[in-house]
Amino acid sequence: EIVLTQSPGTLSLSPGERATLSCRASQTVDGTYLAWYQQKPGQAPRLLIFGATTRATGIPERFSGSGSGTDFTLTISRLEPEDFAVYYCQHYDNSPFFGPGTKVDTK
Amino acid sequence: QVQLQESGPGLVKPSQTLSLTCTVSGASINSVDYYWSWIRQHPGKGLEWIGYISNSGNTYYNASLESRVIISTDTSKNQFSLKLSSMTAADSAMYYCARYRVTILGVVFFDHWGQGILVTVSS
Numbered sequence: 001e002i003v004l005t006q007s008p009g010t011l012s013l014s015p016g017e018r019a020t021l022s023c024r025a026s027q028t029v030d031g032t033y034l035a036w037y038q039q040k041p042g043q044a045p046r047l048l049i050f051g052a053t054t055r056a057t058g059i060p061e062r063f064s065g066s067g068s069g070t071d072f073t074l075t076i077s078r079l080e081p082e083d084f085a086v087y088y089c090q091h092y093d094n095s096p097f098f099g100p101g102t103k104v105d106t107k
Numbered sequence: 108q109v110q111l112q113e114s115g116p117g118l119v120k121p122s123q124t125l126s127l128t129c130t131v132s133g134a135s136i137n138s139v140d141y142y143w144s145w146i147r148q149h150p151g152k153g154l155e156w157i158g159y160i161s162n163s164g165n166t167y168y169n170a171s172l173e174s175r176v177i178i179s180t181d182t183s184k185n186q187f188s189l190k191l192s193s194m195t196a197a198d199s200a201m202y203y204c205a206r207y208r209v210t211i212l213g214v215v216f217f218d219h220w221g222q223g224i225l226v227t228v229s230s
């Protein structure tokens with residue numbers, strides 16, 4: 001059973017700073033199945049990245065995904081006020097499953 | 108524009124069966140590239156996939172819930188539904204319906220979500 005670990009649990013940053021979020025799989029996985037979501041309080045998750053690197057429709061260019069094997073990264077190049085949220089990675093191994101999430105909050 | 112909307116009771120008694128419906132607009136649940144999914148989120152916790160149903164009616168469930176879950180579709184109403192039996196307090200959560208995209212290249216992701224419905228299990 002593959003497990004996704006996200007780090008850090010909480011990332012405290014200021015607007016304008018760069019955010020680097022990690023998603024690590026317990027074994028090598030296919031990046032084709034790796035997606036990232038953003039969830040703001042009181043809202044449903046929103047798809048940001050699929051296939052590890054492809055931005056979903058309407059997602060700003062400041063969001064980028066990278067990685068392969070066991071290590072995947074979501075980078076927000078310059079944080080905007082609306083980017084403070086919880087971010088989840090998700091993979092598929094006979095069924096979809098999610099990482100525990102990283103909260104990006106204001107320093 | 109694709110929209111999903113959950114409906115159902117917000118309060119369920121212990122041991123009862125939860126029944127939720129997701130109404131889809133802007134897309135057909137008969138589309139071959141999509142599975143129609145239920146996901147839940149316990150308060151302050153992460154996301155847990157419950158299951159999904161394909162356009163051909165094949166169902167796939169989370170092994171931890173499989174014995175209690177039924178997902179079905181009503182194509183005439185463009186809706187799909189969740190039934191979760193033997194509810195306990197541990198099933199109190201926000202329940203989301205979502206569309207799961209499956210591409211020819213095998214890329215998979217949840218691309219549209221409902222706003223969620225909060226379900227509390229209490230007598």
